[in-house]
Amino acid sequence: MAAPAKRPVGMQARRRRRLNLFRYVVFTVFGLFIVLPLLAMARFSLEGAKLGTWSFTAYRQIASYNSSEGIPPLISAVEITLELAVITSSVMLVLVVPTMIWIRLRVQWLARTMEFLSLLPLTIPPIVLVVGLGPIYDKIQHLSLSALMLFWVYVILALPYAYRALAAGLSSIDATTLSEAARSLGASWFSVIVRVIVPNMWDAILNALLLTCALVLGEFTIAFFLLYVNLQVELYSISRNTPDAGVIFSTSFAALLFTFVLLLILSFARRRRRGLPRG
Amino acid sequence: MAVAATGTGARPARAGRRLSVPNWIGTVPFFGYVAIFLLWPTGIVVYDAFKNPAGNFTLSGLTALGNSQVRGYFIGSFKLSLISAVIGAVFGAILAYAIAAGNPDGMIRRLYLSVSGVLAQFGGVTLAFAFLVLIGPVGLLFHAGWYFNFPWGITLIYAYFQIPLMVLVFLPAIDGLKVQWREASESLGSSTWQYWRYVGAPLLMPAFLGALLLLFANALSAYATIQAWEDQVPYTVPQQIYNSMSSEVGLANINYADVLALGMVVLVAIVMTGYALLQRRAARWLR
Numbered sequence: 366m367a368a369p370a371k372r373p374v375g376m377q378a379r380r381r382r383r384l385n386l387f388r389y390v391v392f393t394v395f396g397l398f399i400v401l402p403l404l405a406m407a408r409f410s411l412e413g414a415k416l417g418t419w420s421f422t423a424y425r426q427i428a429s430y431n432s433s434e435g436i437p438p439l440i441s442a443v444e445i446t447l448e449l450a451v452i453t454s455s456v457m458l459v460l461v462v463p464t465m466i467w468i469r470l471r472v473q474w475l476a477r478t479m480e481f482l483s484l485l486p487l488t489i490p491p492i493v494l495v496v497g498l499g500p501i502y503d504k505i506q507h508l509s510l511s512a513l514m515l516f517w518v519y520v521i522l523a524l525p526y527a528y529r530a531l532a533a534g535l536s537s538i539d540a541t542t543l544s545e546a547a548r549s550l551g552a553s554w555f556s557v558i559v560r561v562i563v564p565n566m567w568d569a570i571l572n573a574l575l576l577t578c579a580l581v582l583g584e585f586t587i588a589f590f591l592l593y594v595n596l597q598v599e600l601y602s603i604s605r606n607t608p609d610a611g612v613i614f615s616t617s618f619a620a621l622l623f624t625f626v627l628l629l630i631l632s633f634a635r636r637r638r639r640g641l642p643r644g
Numbered sequence: 645m646a647v648a649a650t651g652t653g654a655r656p657a658r659a660g661r662r663l664s665v666p667n668w669i670g671t672v673p674f675f676g677y678v679a680i681f682l683l684w685p686t687g688i689v690v691y692d693a694f695k696n697p698a699g700n701f702t703l704s705g706l707t708a709l710g711n712s713q714v715r716g717y718f719i720g721s722f723k724l725s726l727i728s729a730v731i732g733a734v735f736g737a738i739l740a741y742a743i744a745a746g747n748p749d750g751m752i753r754r755l756y757l758s759v760s761g762v763l764a765q766f767g768g769v770t771l772a773f774a775f776l777v778l779i780g781p782v783g784l785l786f787h788a789g790w791y792f793n794f795p796w797g798i799t800l801i802y803a804y805f806q807i808p809l810m811v812l813v814f815l816p817a818i819d820g821l822k823v824q825w826r827e828a829s830e831s832l833g834s835s836t837w838q839y840w841r842y843v844g845a846p847l848l849m850p851a852f853l854g855a856l857l858l859l860f861a862n863a864l865s866a867y868a869t870i871q872a873w874e875d876q877v878p879y880t881v882p883q884q885i886y887n888s889m890s891s892e893v894g895l896a897n898i899n900y901a902d903v904l905a906l907g908m909v910v911l912v913a914i915v916m917t918g919y920a921l922l923q924r925r926a927a928r929w930l931r
Contacts (some may be wrong), residue, residue, distance in 0.1 A: 380836075384745055387742065388745055388746060391742040395735075395739050398803075399759065399763065399804075401778055402775055405777045406777055406778075408784055409777040409784065460674055461674065463670075464670070464673070467667075468671060471667040471670070472670070479675075482682070482683075487861070487916060488861075488909070488912050488913045489682070489686055489912070490864070490882075490909075491865065491867070492882040492885055492905070493686070493689060493865075493908050496689050496889070497685030497688035497689040497902075498685045501685060517681055518681055520677070520681070521678070521681045579761075583765055583766060583868075585867070586867045586882075589886075590886070590889065597769050597770075600770060604773065604872065605875075614773060617770045621774075624762075628762045629759075
């Protein structure tokens, strides 16, 4: 590299070194702050009957779930939560993606309204929403008591995050030109949306899916208030009702690890896609 | 007039063949969904806050917000949100700077960003457990006497998701600082301190304050973690909303939960408006 002639090279190098020292100190401190609580939980989940011993008892108890042993029905909560994540993401995509593209192409004057409504849940915390949801869920519960019915409101909770991800994707492509080209070749509006625009925003869609799943896997407030049992509520009630500490921490840790790995896989998958050469 | 021309002249074949359906019909499912599951419940909260349990209109809900007991919960929420937002913002900014100073395609940056993305969403029940076994009464690292102290114990726990959120929100602002600005101020003879004092800090300030407000709103609406941390003593508004809904405690002549919820909506709306304004201000320099 051709450095400018009279740069005080020594000073630059000294500053670089200082900066790097600062960075490594910062990374170490924050790394510890992030990792230590997780390690503590992992260690606790492996606690044996006597303090300081190691054992897999807690994990074995979850695996061989058997209500006669007094282990709470964690598996069903995991199942419900995963199903909720899938349903919520699908409803979100079907509801938001076509509407967004349609507004972008044909009904521009509604764009601001959609943005406002989509970001509105950020200013209405779940704890507030749930107070008003009581009467509405009374009606839903007449039709079905399943915890899967939570997806109706989870779509709303995830809407701001999904919207922002999708809006970023849509604004980075020239949707108008693409649709005009497709239309002039005789494509229907359906194939404009599904076969032309959507394939151009897979990254954004994947991103929106990731955020939606993350939200559903960690949701507690709404389920807890409406007396549904999802993963987080189950963990909470185990912690309140079980004297056996190992089970709580092994279940929490297993659940956490599961969420973590799922999200990390998704986020790395997204990065890899972006890394691919275009075309 | 253009309207008349489209009406009569343009595309007569189409207009004749099809029933003309307005374009906005396609957006009805979305807006209908949002109306039922977002606007309606919010409307119920606002409407019920102005009614007493018998169903008559009353303003005593609003006066109850000035009641010293109710005010206590709002002050608790405010204190916790403010402290955890400031701590999260300061440490998050430091971490974001350390990340931004490195290789933009480096492993450390990718790792920290992915982890931050996960942790910023991670304000759940498990978070409280993790800190309980780290520094709580049964802590493996040490036994912090202040673990159950409000607001410091819970602030430390909140920092665990506030700092990553700050990294995610603030990193683009730091990335937006151009190397040329640094070089320009150096060629004019400024020191590192002067660069940050007169160039860097003023440029980053709107983004920083905006992020601070976002963190504040985030802490304000968080509920799961504090419920798992301490479910006996309510310190904050969300906890008190739960108590009032589950056990009918509180003031008898108003819809207590709705009034508390309305108070929260107003508070969060103010904060988020400030956030939006500051974001717009910050965007001016960061393109």
